[in-house]
Amino acid sequence: MVNLVCSLQGGYHTATILSNEDNTWYEFRDEQVKKVEEQPFATSRTYNSRTVYLLLYRAMESPMPSEISEQDESTQDEMNQVEMDTNNEKKKNKEQEGDHEIQRITVDHPDRRHHGLINQGATCYLSSVLQVLSMSTEFHNRLDPRTITDHRLRKIFEDLKKKTCRIENITTAFGIENVYEQHDAAECLDMILHNVSQQAAEVFRGKMTHITKCSEGHIINEETNPFWTLPLSLTDTPDTTYSVQNSFERIFHAKTYKGDNMVYCNECKKKTEATSESEMVKAPQILILLLKRFDFDYSTRSHVKSDCCVDVSSELQLKNKTFKLYGMVDHTGGLQGGHYTATVLSNEDNTWYDFNDEHVNKVGEQPFVKSRTYNSPTVYLLMYRAMDSLMPGEISEQGELTQDEMNQVEMDTTNEKKKNKEQEGDHEIQRITVDHPDRLHHGLINQGATCYLNSVLQVLSMTTEFHNRLDPRTITDHRLRKIFDDLKKKTCRTENITTAFRIENVYEQRDAAECLDTILHNVSQQAAEVFKGKMTHITKCSEGHIINEETNPFWTLPLSLTDTPDTTYSVQNSFERIFHAKTYSGDNMVYCNECKKKTEATSESEMVKAPQILILLLKRFDFDYSTRSHVKSDCCVDVSSELQLKNKTFKLYGMVDHTGGLQGGHYTATVLSNEDNTWYDFNDEHVNKVKEQPFAETGPYNSATVYLLMYRGTECQTASETKQNREKQVTSQKNNAKGQLGKCCLL
Numbered sequence: 108m109v110n111l112v113c114s115l116q117g118g119y120h121t122a123t124i125l126s127n128e129d130n131t132w133y134e135f136r137d138e139q140v141k142k143v144e145e146q147p148f149a150t151s152r153t154y155n156s157r158t159v160y161l162l163l164y165r166a167m168e169s170p171m172p173s174e175i176s177e178q179d180e181s182t183q184d185e186m187n188q189v190e191m192d193t194n195n196e197k198k199k200n201k202e203q204e205g206d207h208e209i210q211r212i213t214v215d216h217p218d219r220r221h222h223g224l225i226n227q228g229a230t231c232y233l234s235s236v237l238q239v240l241s242m243s244t245e246f247h248n249r250l251d252p253r254t255i256t257d258h259r260l261r262k263i264f265e266d267l268k269k270k271t272c273r274i275e276n277i278t279t280a281f282g283i284e285n286v287y288e289q290h291d292a293a294e295c296l297d298m299i300l301h302n303v304s305q306q307a308a309e310v311f312r313g314k315m316t317h318i319t320k321c322s323e324g325h326i327i328n329e330e331t332n333p334f335w336t337l338p339l340s341l342t343d344t345p346d347t348t349y350s351v352q353n354s355f356e357r358i359f360h361a362k363t364y365k366g367d368n369m370v371y372c373n374e375c376k377k378k379t380e381a382t383s384e385s386e387m388v389k390a391p392q393i394l395i396l397l398l399k400r401f402d403f404d405y406s407t408r409s410h411v412k413s414d415c416c417v418d419v420s421s422e423l424q425l426k427n428k429t430f431k432l433y434g435m436v437d438h439t440g441g442l443q444g445g446h447y448t449a450t451v452l453s454n455e456d457n458t459w460y461d462f463n464d465e466h467v468n469k470v471g472e473q474p475f476v477k478s479r480t481y482n483s484p485t486v487y488l489l490m491y492r493a494m495d496s497l498m499p500g501e502i503s504e505q506g507e508l509t510q511d512e513m514n515q516v517e518m519d520t521t522n523e524k525k526k527n528k529e530q531e532g533d534h535e536i537q538r539i540t541v542d543h544p545d546r547l548h549h550g551l552i553n554q555g556a557t558c559y560l561n562s563v564l565q566v567l568s569m570t571t572e573f574h575n576r577l578d579p580r581t582i583t584d585h586r587l588r589k590i591f592d593d594l595k596k597k598t599c600r601t602e603n604i605t606t607a608f609r610i611e612n613v614y615e616q617r618d619a620a621e622c623l624d625t626i627l628h629n630v631s632q633q634a635a636e637v638f639k640g641k642m643t644h645i646t647k648c649s650e651g652h653i654i655n656e657e658t659n660p661f662w663t664l665p666l667s668l669t670d671t672p673d674t675t676y677s678v679q680n681s682f683e684r685i686f687h688a689k690t691y692s693g694d695n696m697v698y699c700n701e702c703k704k705k706t707e708a709t710s711e712s713e714m715v716k717a718p719q720i721l722i723l724l725l726k727r728f729d730f731d732y733s734t735r736s737h738v739k740s741d742c743c744v745d746v747s748s749e750l751q752l753k754n755k756t757f758k759l760y761g762m763v764d765h766t767g768g769l770q771g772g773h774y775t776a777t778v779l780s781n782e783d784n785t786w787y788d789f790n791d792e793h794v795n796k797v798k799e800q801p802f803a804e805t806g807p808y809n810s811a812t813v814y815l816l817m818y819r820g821t822e823c824q825t826a827s828e829t830k831q832n833r834e835k836q837v838t839s840q841k842n843n844a845k846g847q848l849g850k851c852c853l854l
Contacts, residue, residue, distance in 0.1 A: 223465035
């Protein structure tokens, strides 16, 4: 037995083992070994333990170490033969690099239908997703070989038909640097779909319309949003046994609002009963369902994982559309780690296979043979194919139309390349459009709907702590440094930036906060470190025992615009509220392992590492669960010029604003200049001084559009230091005034 004595934050392991020598149980704790005082199973056939973690059982017919059998010898011979075969195979198949790739053959089984992927360290999440995508022929038939990501995916899918493969090219193409760090399979799939060509990702894209109507039939709210994945909750269900079929259908059930939950109707001019419904107006060719096994428990303020059993349906029906299951990604383990595998229905022989890294085997008990449902406590992602979706070898008008679209994309791309030839030394197209050498600051040309990117870049250009750390040896950092330098002299274009950060559709409006997050994820670590802080969250019982403690890094602190007792929203109050203690009592008491009971508790948050640049995100875009719709808040916000945190002062120097609604709008930036200490408004290529300068008068700055706030950290000054600085400023102002008077006299 292996025992685990710990909490979530750490602990130690011991082993309890039955000796082969004297048939006695011993406890092994590092270098200390001793007999177990109360021998297990001495008085009973069961042994009760709080710490046991791993159990090892020996089959009764298995030979003991002292025994020798022919079976032992033959097994060893087989192992030696396998080792010899493997070594010969490695020598035979040396690395062959064509187009600088390292897709090495490790095991070649031409008689096998399917092959595995070598785990680089902790890349089981990636291997599982790739195996499901390799069976998604609708997806890899659309991959564009002219792009590096699509090209490498196509190559590995082709190689998997012949041999076991390595995945170094894939991790490199998608920027996965630490292959020993476990990632989430759903996030990995989302990253792949964000980075492949649009025509390939389109296979998974659907559209949902959410409509809320009053009892008179007036439309209160209507919105249509695209999706790649539909999340299904494992907790928000009345069913005793969780069913994918029921949960999927529940998405489209009408929801009624009445009584205290009535909704205001602009047409009726009053609160009225209402119903909301969701409709899938565009079904994807491949439907992805995500079972939300990883969630946050607000009662204990901790992350949890659900291992509940789920009834998975082989088919899902939606009006005149049938979706048939063909792929599953499973997760075994807990929050701190685990292992991903894939279970996929083969296109070749219509048989379910289990893909466990390099090991591929037919599933012993084939799913859906005895029943139309399959019960599993580990399934995490489900992939359903629309029945009218094209299978290999099929031809239809839909396929011809898709080819026409692909031809058109190719023509447009070719024409664009001819029109915009690269003119600069390192193959960049950072062209000068407007040159104003007398201006302090310059704008950025909007490529179509890239105002979100322009606004973020303008704030970052004033963040000298950030671009002084950019590494010119990496392409992303190099291009950011170049555009920041160019902005000091001229109005610039952003084609190099959109290319570096893989923004393909420049006519699609995106979120500025997500754009900033993308930039920080892709630049060098030393540059991103400027924005990184650390928060510690501690929950203690009334006796002072630590129930839960965790420290997490952050780049952005989100501030809710709804969860506040204030009538006027204040950034200062909301920021301070993050660090207020929260008490759990009555029905909300928390279980304490030390006290062995539920007890009153308090939880507190502390910023154990303050970032140089503090980013605050005002959550203007949210989901209203009462109306089951996305909403945007245009409430006015009191923005403070300074925020205080212990011995640290944060001073505001940049804001990103959003005007408009959910379906679109426009981003601008308001930034305090490093040159003349004046606030400027950056609206794409237009740059102007703000007429009414913020904070010119005492008090906060009120805004209905501010979305992102950037504060620069400075160490607090003592009272004497502050007084000395004020005296220096007064003396400097007097000297400047005398100088100006002298010039006037000379004139």
